[in-house]
Amino acid sequence: MIALGLEGSANKLGVGIISHPSPSKPPLILANLRHTYNSPPGEGFLPKDTAKHHRAWVVRLVKQAIRQAGVKVEDISCICYTKGPGMGAPLQSVAIAARTLALLWGKELIGVNHCIGHIEMGRAITHAPNPIVLYVSGGNTQVIAYSHRRYRIFGEALDLAVGNCLDRFARTLMIPNNPAPGYNIEQLAKKGKHLIDLPYAVKGMDASFSGILAAADILAAQISEDLDDAKRLKAEDGELVTKADLCFSLQETVFAMLVEITERAMAHVGSREVLIVGGVGCNERLQEMMALMAKDRGGSVFATDERFCIDNGIMIAHAGLLAYETGIKMPLENSTCTQRYRTDEVFVAWRDQDTASS
Amino acid sequence: MSTAPPTIGATTPLPLPSPFTHSPLTLLTQGAEALVFRTTLLNAATPVALKYRPPKPYRHPLLDKRLTRARLLAEARVLVKCAREGVQVPEVVAVGVEEGWVALGWVEGGTVRGVLDGYTPSHPPSHPPGEQKDGQREEVLMGLMGRVGRAVGRMHEVGVCHGDLTTSNLMVRRKEGEKAQEHFETGGGHHTAGLEGLDGEIVLIDFGLATQSIQDEDRAVDLYVLERAFAATHPVAEPLFREVLRAYGESYKGAKVVLRRLEDVRMRGRKRSMLG
Numbered sequence: 001m002i003a004l005g006l007e008g009s010a011n012k013l014g015v016g017i018i019s020h021p022s023p024s025k026p027p028l029i030l031a032n033l034r035h036t037y038n039s040p041p042g043e044g045f046l047p048k049d050t051a052k053h054h055r056a057w058v059v060r061l062v063k064q065a066i067r068q069a070g071v072k073v074e075d076i077s078c079i080c081y082t083k084g085p086g087m088g089a090p091l092q093s094v095a096i097a098a099r100t101l102a103l104l105w106g107k108e109l110i111g112v113n114h115c116i117g118h119i120e121m122g123r124a125i126t127h128a129p130n131p132i133v134l135y136v137s138g139g140n141t142q143v144i145a146y147s148h149r150r151y152r153i154f155g156e157a158l159d160l161a162v163g164n165c166l167d168r169f170a171r172t173l174m175i176p177n178n179p180a181p182g183y184n185i186e187q188l189a190k191k192g193k194h195l196i197d198l199p200y201a202v203k204g205m206d207a208s209f210s211g212i213l214a215a216a217d218i219l220a221a222q223i224s225e226d227l228d229d230a231k232r233l234k235a236e237d238g239e240l241v242t243k244a245d246l247c248f249s250l251q252e253t254v255f256a257m258l259v260e261i262t263e264r265a266m267a268h269v270g271s272r273e274v275l276i277v278g279g280v281g282c283n284e285r286l287q288e289m290m291a292l293m294a295k296d297r298g299g300s301v302f303a304t305d306e307r308f309c310i311d312n313g314i315m316i317a318h319a320g321l322l323a324y325e326t327g328i329k330m331p332l333e334n335s336t337c338t339q340r341y342r343t344d345e346v347f348v349a350w351r352d353q354d355t356a357s358s
Numbered sequence: 359m360s361t362a363p364p365t366i367g368a369t370t371p372l373p374l375p376s377p378f379t380h381s382p383l384t385l386l387t388q389g390a391e392a393l394v395f396r397t398t399l400l401n402a403a404t405p406v407a408l409k410y411r412p413p414k415p416y417r418h419p420l421l422d423k424r425l426t427r428a429r430l431l432a433e434a435r436v437l438v439k440c441a442r443e444g445v446q447v448p449e450v451v452a453v454g455v456e457e458g459w460v461a462l463g464w465v466e467g468g469t470v471r472g473v474l475d476g477y478t479p480s481h482p483p484s485h486p487p488g489e490q491k492d493g494q495r496e497e498v499l500m501g502l503m504g505r506v507g508r509a510v511g512r513m514h515e516v517g518v519c520h521g522d523l524t525t526s527n528l529m530v531r532r533k534e535g536e537k538a539q540e541h542f543e544t545g546g547g548h549h550t551a552g553l554e555g556l557d558g559e560i561v562l563i564d565f566g567l568a569t570q571s572i573q574d575e576d577r578a579v580d581l582y583v584l585e586r587a588f589a590a591t592h593p594v595a596e597p598l599f600r601e602v603l604r605a606y607g608e609s610y611k612g613a614k615v616v617l618r619r620l621e622d623v624r625m626r627g628r629k630r631s632m633l634g
Contacts, residue, residue: 200425252418260390266390292415
């Protein structure tokens with residue numbers, strides 16, 4: 001069966017076409033296109049502008065994806081779209097596009113939980129059978145484990161998502177948003193040498209990032225080049241603290257928190273595998289730290305690259321098709337979208353009850 | 359202090375100071391944070407629980423040192439405060455701040471979790487009072503639950519919140535002269551099916567996530583975590599936990615307010631269902 005997936009919960013518009021040849025074979029990716037709305041440095045993306053971007057691009061991307069996949073409209077079984085969670089206006093734009101396609105072509109509609117899309121795509125790409133999942137992006141921070149037909153949230157951010165913390169710090173430093181603020185922070189952090197003290201806020205399996213962002217913003221004001229050298233923030237060795245040092249310190253601190261809560265969840269359920277998904281999951285330093293932790297526990301880490309980590313249409317198509325294959329249908333009048341849609345609300349009919357297999 | 363590393367069962371040699379290098383170490387548990395050993399300190403007749411926080415290779419060394427130090431000191435301070443105020447906790451025997459270990463007085467006995475696991479499923483408390491032994495057992499168990507409630511209440515009264523209040527972190531101290539040995543190594547597994555060992559005092563352990571707090575919210579979250587732990591270990595834990603709460607409510611001034619706050623915390627449900 002073939003599905004077309006539409007994703008637009010944040011500033012990426014993604015269109016993907018996936019084929020599930022048979023239950024025993026791995027899924028085939030026929031097309032995976034993405035167009036990103038980037039706001040100018042120092043600014044975040046606003047819902048209305050992002051929605052406008054999605055509306056402007058969705059037809060072009062769908063046409064291009066179908067051409068690239070080499071499929072006919074008749075071959076497509078269902079149209080999958082992101083039901084939530086995400087920003088309201090962009091979600092609505094894409095939901096309207098999905099409904100339009102479904103009516104136009106006479107296809108079934110499937111609304112997909114964005115987080116479930118990330119998890120299922122990560123599992124499909126890495127072949128990690130039953131990992132602890134760390135889902136980290138601009139809007140979500142969750143430590144997840146599968147049990148009894150649900151992806152259960154063991155730990156999560158109590159305030160900001162970790163990606164939001166990084167994005168907003170990039171704005172403070174006026175780091176460009178292109179290709180992504182987190183990516184630019186990662187590159188800068190590689191040049192950082194000094195670890196500057198930042199708050200560390202882990203509570204059980206939860207983490208908090210807003211205080212860290214506030215503290216980092218205060219430090220950023222103290223390294224401004226407009227200040228006298230005497231007044232500027234210095235490291236312990238007397239050198240001036242740089243933007244790179246702050247990016248480095250922020251990454252080291254927040255990633256240590258993420259790895260710690262993941263490790264706690266692994267100890268709690270006795271798992272040895274970790275899968276990292278979501279946009280922040282592209283960060284190689286995070287992957288490296290996670291691998292060191294997993295190695296210590298005799299396990300391993302699974303991660304994907306930017307094609308699947310960053311929001312994309314293929315994951316929505318994949319997760320939607322998994323649900324569609326179990327017989328789930330969504331009547332047109334139920335094809336809504338919602339800004340709040342928790343991972344553990346979804347009944348995972350396509351996986352075994354038993355934690356151990358598939 | 360010299361730091362000759364002894365090799366124990368674990369793969370990494372531990373930088374433990376001299377009192378521990380020549381004593382036998384038995385690994386009891388390995389959590390995400392720390393390893394807990396049974397060993398002796400100074401002489402072979404003084405058993406201690408040694409809690410060691412090994413360095414985490416993924417963390418920046420500076421950050422690692424800072425965190426380990428802060429957490430270790432916080433834990434030791436909370437334990438000392440509890441002991442001073444008469445809350446039953448393991449005593450702090452010695453601390454190696456730089457090396458990341460704390461030696462705690464050995465508590466002989468099993469965990470409340472072990473008691474609950476051993477108690478089910480043949481004798482649920484809701485069972486109609488059949489044999490006299492059942493009734494007697496229930497009475498003893500209710501007594502134990504009352505002591506749990508009062509122990510938690512006392513801890514809260516002195517301004518400490520546990521942060522990870524599960525049934526595994528509540529121990530029943532075995533009275534002296536009661537048949538000892540045999541099950542300390544299991545950390546108090548599934549032994550206490552009978553009545554023996556149920557009348558000891560409650561000792562609270564593992565203050566790794568504890569905070570000094572007198573806020574109703576923190577206290578209520580402690581109770582909520584304990585409630586979830588009861589529900590997870592024991593299918594018919596509800597009447598047992600009711601007794602815990604009843605005793606808690608009478609244990610100190612302000613406890614009733616916390617119980618009301620617990621209702622709010624339950625309603626919020628911490629949003630998730632992570633057990634099961």
